[in-house]
Amino acid sequence: MFQRLWLASVAQPLHPLLSVACAAVALTFGLLLRDATTLLTFVAGLGLIFMMVGYGVLLARIARIVIPLAALIGVLAALFGGGMSGGLMTFGRINLLGLTTAFAWTIDPTQLARALRQAGAPPLVALSLLITVRSIPTLVGEAVRIRDAMRVRGLSLRHTPLRILYRALVVPLLIRVLTLSESLALALETRAFTGDPCATIYRPVALHGRDYATLALMVILMSGVAGVPWLCN
Amino acid sequence: MALQLTISHLRFRYATASEWVLQDVSLDLRGGEFVVIAGTSGAGKSTLLNCVNGSVVVYGEMHGQIALNGVALTGQPVAQIARSISTVAQDAEGQIVTLRVEDEIAFGCENLGFTPEAIQQRITRSCALLDLNPDQATSTLSGGGQQRLITAAALAMGTHVILLDEPLANLDAVGTARLLDTLRDLASHGALVIVAEHRLDVILPYATRLIWIEDGRVTLDLPHDEALRYVQRLIRRMTVVSVPDRQMPSDIAIELDSVSAGYAAVPVLRDITLTVRQGEQIVVLGENGCGKTTLLRVIAGLLKPQRGRLRYGLDRLRPLSRRIGYVFQSPNSQLFMDSVRAEIAVQAESAELVDEVVSLFGLASLSDRHPQALSTGQKRLVAVAAMVAMRPDVLLLDEPSVGQDARGVERMLAALGALRQKWGLTLIVVTHDWRCAGAFGERVIWINQGVIHRDGDASMLPDYFLRAYPRRDEVNR
Numbered sequence: 105m106f107q108r109l110w111l112a113s114v115a116q117p118l119h120p121l122l123s124v125a126c127a128a129v130a131l132t133f134g135l136l137l138r139d140a141t142t143l144l145t146f147v148a149g150l151g152l153i154f155m156m157v158g159y160g161v162l163l164a165r166i167a168r169i170v171i172p173l174a175a176l177i178g179v180l181a182a183l184f185g186g187g188m189s190g191g192l193m194t195f196g197r198i199n200l201l202g203l204t205t206a207f208a209w210t211i212d213p214t215q216l217a218r219a220l221r222q223a224g225a226p227p228l229v230a231l232s233l234l235i236t237v238r239s240i241p242t243l244v245g246e247a248v249r250i251r252d253a254m255r256v257r258g259l260s261l262r263h264t265p266l267r268i269l270y271r272a273l274v275v276p277l278l279i280r281v282l283t284l285s286e287s288l289a290l291a292l293e294t295r296a297f298t299g300d301p302c303a304t305i306y307r308p309v310a311l312h313g314r315d316y317a318t319l320a321l322m323v324i325l326m327s328g329v330a331g332v333p334w335l336c337n
Numbered sequence: 338m339a340l341q342l343t344i345s346h347l348r349f350r351y352a353t354a355s356e357w358v359l360q361d362v363s364l365d366l367r368g369g370e371f372v373v374i375a376g377t378s379g380a381g382k383s384t385l386l387n388c389v390n391g392s393v394v395v396y397g398e399m400h401g402q403i404a405l406n407g408v409a410l411t412g413q414p415v416a417q418i419a420r421s422i423s424t425v426a427q428d429a430e431g432q433i434v435t436l437r438v439e440d441e442i443a444f445g446c447e448n449l450g451f452t453p454e455a456i457q458q459r460i461t462r463s464c465a466l467l468d469l470n471p472d473q474a475t476s477t478l479s480g481g482g483q484q485r486l487i488t489a490a491a492l493a494m495g496t497h498v499i500l501l502d503e504p505l506a507n508l509d510a511v512g513t514a515r516l517l518d519t520l521r522d523l524a525s526h527g528a529l530v531i532v533a534e535h536r537l538d539v540i541l542p543y544a545t546r547l548i549w550i551e552d553g554r555v556t557l558d559l560p561h562d563e564a565l566r567y568v569q570r571l572i573r574r575m576t577v578v579s580v581p582d583r584q585m586p587s588d589i590a591i592e593l594d595s596v597s598a599g600y601a602a603v604p605v606l607r608d609i610t611l612t613v614r615q616g617e618q619i620v621v622l623g624e625n626g627c628g629k630t631t632l633l634r635v636i637a638g639l640l641k642p643q644r645g646r647l648r649y650g651l652d653r654l655r656p657l658s659r660r661i662g663y664v665f666q667s668p669n670s671q672l673f674m675d676s677v678r679a680e681i682a683v684q685a686e687s688a689e690l691v692d693e694v695v696s697l698f699g700l701a702s703l704s705d706r707h708p709q710a711l712s713t714g715q716k717r718l719v720a721v722a723a724m725v726a727m728r729p730d731v732l733l734l735d736e737p738s739v740g741q742d743a744r745g746v747e748r749m750l751a752a753l754g755a756l757r758q759k760w761g762l763t764l765i766v767v768t769h770d771w772r773c774a775g776a777f778g779e780r781v782i783w784i785n786q787g788v789i790h791r792d793g794d795a796s797m798l799p800d801y802f803l804r805a806y807p808r809r810d811e812v813n814r
Contacts, residue, residue, distance in 0.1 A: 213436060214436050276673060294392060296494070
């Protein structure tokens with residue numbers, strides 16, 4: 105649900121593997137920075153890059169939540185012993201976390217699975233990713249059925265011992281996981297899935313100019329942030 | 338060369354059981370045939386299909402030969418057999434592995450190594466045949482949509498033998514007609530279509546051959562015309578009207594006054610006005626998607642009506658969940674204790690009632706077993722028993738005969754009959770099974786597209802179950 109909202113705000117997401125790599129590298133790199141000014145410069149630059157490659161609407165959305173939150177925690181950190189620079193560091197890091205998470209969140213699992221297979225990962229790995237995401241709505245559906253089942257049996261939070269409530273919830277859910285895995289195994293086999301890496305990839309994912317541009321901008325930003333203070337000293 | 342699937346002297350038993358599910362099944366099936374495999378639940382229909390596609394072999398012991406065009410299938414890996422035989426199993430939801438309709442249909446084709454262009458064509462064709470939108474997210478499909486999707490995914494693989502296990506389970510009337518038309522078309526172009534299905538009233542007019550399996554053996558093998566006549570006779574005989582001795586009108590149990598209900602802006606049920614009296618035994622009939630289950634959910638208080646009024650004329654001092662019992666179509670989510678006895682006792686009205694229910698439902702020998710380890714039919718008996726042990730005034734049963742053999746249905750009926758005598762238990766049963774409808778139906782309500790189409794006695798059962806039959810095939814006996 106949330107994912108669909110966010111995806112809709114990005115017309116054309118970047119190549120999924122590039123997105124994963126950018127988010128991971130940016131987060132690691134940012135957390136390694138030890139100086140508030142550098143960190144804030146980096147976060148601002150990162151935001152600018154994401155905006156330039158079409159993630160502006162998404163950034164505007166999450167900024168409304170993340171910036172006030174980061175500011176609040178930053179102030180608290182400053183007051184409780186961090187001082188001015190400590191507060192700014194916290195502010196910057198939370199913004200960084202929000203930025204990279206939002207960015208990674210826009211990855212379409214289907215595209216990621218395709219890209220993984222193109223990159224030579226075993227088909228089973230890509231498929232497991234899809235099946236994991238796919239089973240969430242199935243299990244949510246089961247949870248709704250279980251809630252109904254509990255109401256019909258007259259189980260309620262107030263009158264039923266916790267031990268029984270817990271069983272009523274967990275046992276059917278486990279059973280569904282088991283039947284689900286049985287159905288899945290059958291579905292994979294009867295649809296000729298063998299894990300053969302040579303199977304066709306319907307609609308492979310291509311790298312576009314925007315992807316290269318993002319990569320270049322990221323490299324420039326990181327070398328700038330890392331290099332400038334070093335040059336100045 | 339015409340397609341030919343031969344099964345000779347097939348025997349199979351599961352590793353966990355001592356009895357043979359299939360005992361000496363021999364069949365000769367040809368391309369161009371639309372074969373319906375019927376028989377009571379547990380007779381071995383699904384097992385037979387899964388022997389053909391090879392998926393069940395690892396779970397037990399199999400003897401005999403299965404050959405496609407003279408080439409033995411026995412011993413081949415499932416994924417290899419899948420290149421010539423495609424399967425649509427039960428549990429549509431659990432078989433969907435991807436996130437978009439298009440990818441789901443592509444999945445099998447990718448494994449077969451088709452080119453992206455060929456896959457594109459197959460997706461377009463399958464989607465048009467089964468009314469699917471290739472860009473839709475699989476998580477937003479209805480039950481019927483899921484069923485159509487996995488069927489489309491199997492058909493797109495383009496094999497000449499297609500096995501389907503209860504494919505009509507979640508389809509509404511339109512979806513059913515679309516699927517059956519598609520299958521008939523495939524068969525007329527030389528494919529071999531094999532369907533395990535118990536809703537013969539719906540499927541038989543399309544089929545070319547009926548094979549009946551009972552206790553692991555083929556007991557009947559009839560061509561189209563004879564099969565139609567045979568099933569017509571069965572339906573007429575099973576639904577013999579058993580008019581009960583009319584009692585004085587009893588108190589009102591439930592009253593629905595112009596109730597509309599559903600899940601979105603367009604209600605599933607429209608303007609339902611219905612009075613249910615205490616001790617009545619009602620069968621609710623109608624195509625999938627017509628609103629039968631929605632009606633049960635409204636009565637059980639799980640779904641609030643969008644419009645109209647719902648009144649319960651029962652003992653208002655007890656909470657609603659104690660007055661109305663509801664056994665779902667799939668009892669799995671309703672069983673959670675670690676023994677049959679504990680399951681029945683956990684919310685029971687009294688210890689005496691637990692003992693009585695256990696013996697009425699013949700569960701004494703199972704009372705220490707884990708409910709989830711039982712067969713589907715036994716699970717349902719336990720779910721019904723656990724519900725009546727709460728001493729409900731009204732019991733709602735959704736498809737109580739699924740997974741149940743004839744003896745199980747009789748036992749349930751007898752037990753519920755006894756409770757009806759005892760405290761005037763009211764029964765409302767939703768079913769697609771004419772045997773079950775014939776057994777339970779004193780009053781029959783036929784729902785069509787969300788409104789009550791007819792409300793009468795059991796004499797209208799044949800009208801409903803023979804509705805799809807061409808008039809010219811009518812035989813009067």
